[in-house]
Amino acid sequence: MSAAVRVLQGKFGRVCLLDMDRPLVTHGHSQCHVLIKVSGEDTSFNVRDKSYPLTDQTAVLVNSWEPHAYTHHDPDAPGTIILALYIEPLWLGEIEKALISSGQPGFFPQPCVEISKPIRNLSNQLAMQMLYGDQLSAQQLELQLSNLMIAVIDAFSEWRNFNDLRKAEMPRIPDPRIRRAISYMRGNVGAELDIDKLASEACLSRAHFFKLFQQDTSLTPNLYVNVLRMEKAIEGLTQSRQPLVSLSDSLGFSAQSHFTRFFQQHLGAVPSQYRKVVDLYDHH
Numbered sequence: 001m002s003a004a005v006r007v008l009q010g011k012f013g014r015v016c017l018l019d020m021d022r023p024l025v026t027h028g029h030s031q032c033h034v035l036i037k038v039s040g041e042d043t044s045f046n047v048r049d050k051s052y053p054l055t056d057q058t059a060v061l062v063n064s065w066e067p068h069a070y071t072h073h074d075p076d077a078p079g080t081i082i083l084a085l086y087i088e089p090l091w092l093g094e095i096e097k098a099l100i101s102s103g104q105p106g107f108f109p110q111p112c113v114e115i116s117k118p119i120r121n122l123s124n125q126l127a128m129q130m131l132y133g134d135q136l137s138a139q140q141l142e143l144q145l146s147n148l149m150i151a152v153i154d155a156f157s158e159w160r161n162f163n164d165l166r167k168a169e170m171p172r173i174p175d176p177r178i179r180r181a182i183s184y185m186r187g188n189v190g191a192e193l194d195i196d197k198l199a200s201e202a203c204l205s206r207a208h209f210f211k212l213f214q215q216d217t218s219l220t221p222n223l224y225v226n227v228l229r230m231e232k233a234i235e236g237l238t239q240s241r242q243p244l245v246s247l248s249d250s251l252g253f254s255a256q257s258h259f260t261r262f263f264q265q266h267l268g269a270v271p272s273q274y275r276k277v278v279d280l281y282d283h284h
Contacts, residue, residue: 002079004269006130009238010138010281012145013088017130018268021079024070025265028219028227031086032102033062034152036115038127040080044071045111052112054082059115061108061156064089065218065227068111070268083127087149095146101159105218113156122148138281174216177202181213182224189228190252195221230266233259237275244271 005017013031017038026046035045035054042055046069047062054060062068089103101107115123126144129136136144153159174182181198198221199209213221229251236247248259263271
């Protein structure tokens with residue numbers, strides 16, 4: 001069974017060491033996402049409906065809000081230890097102002113890249129520290145993480161282009177009707193998603209609402225709500241001691257087992273196990 005080995009969480013986002021031997025459903029993240037194999041079998045991820053290999057030589061890069069899935073084809077095949085970075089664009093923007101563009105679609109133009117020796121060394125160092133080391137101080141962790149992210153971004157992102165084109169620094173602003181729908185979804189994460197209701201409140205047909213929503217967010221409304229639910233679930237698991245049954249209830253699941261399955265299909269670990277392996281870094 002897949003599991004989280006260790007998770008570091010703070011204003012930088014999340015750094016997860018995952019032991020993966022089961023597939024994950026199609027999902028997205030609000031952060032930019034870097035996947036590097038640490039050990040075990042070569043494997044692959046689906047990004048933009050194409051399969052990309054994750055090996056000792058390659059990394060998979062996923063833009064924020066970009067739909068992707070983990071494809072572990074053979075349930076009997078051995079697992080893969082993966083270093084999964086979910087990095088907040090605002091934190092990167094503190095390191096280098098222009099890197100706020102890491103939240104933009106197209107920041108990483110290529111989903112699969114060949115990694116250099118320095119990137120391999122930096123990721124190994126971080127993974128080994130997480131596996132065998134004591135808890136890193138916030139300064140040590142942020143330094144290691146920023147070194148690794150800067151190396152990846154320098155080699156594989158379009159951030160210089162975003163910086164050159166003054167207009168490209170401006171985030172893409174969704175249609176006001178979609179913004180209102182998103183705002184409603186954010187405020188009602190535990191409610192059942194009623195697309196007909198959202199569409200009629202936006203004065204759009206269901207089909208037009210769906211198309212506009214996907215155009216503005218890269219995700220379907222259902223996938224978008226799942227991202228919000230996962231964010232709330234992770235917050236509830238790590239920022240509070242809320243019992244799983246009440247957390248599950250507040251997120252709109254009819255049974256705790258449904259919540260457990262949902263969480264596992266999106267992240268690989270079950271909620272109770274995830275909660276045990278998180279190290280929280282202060283948000284100050």
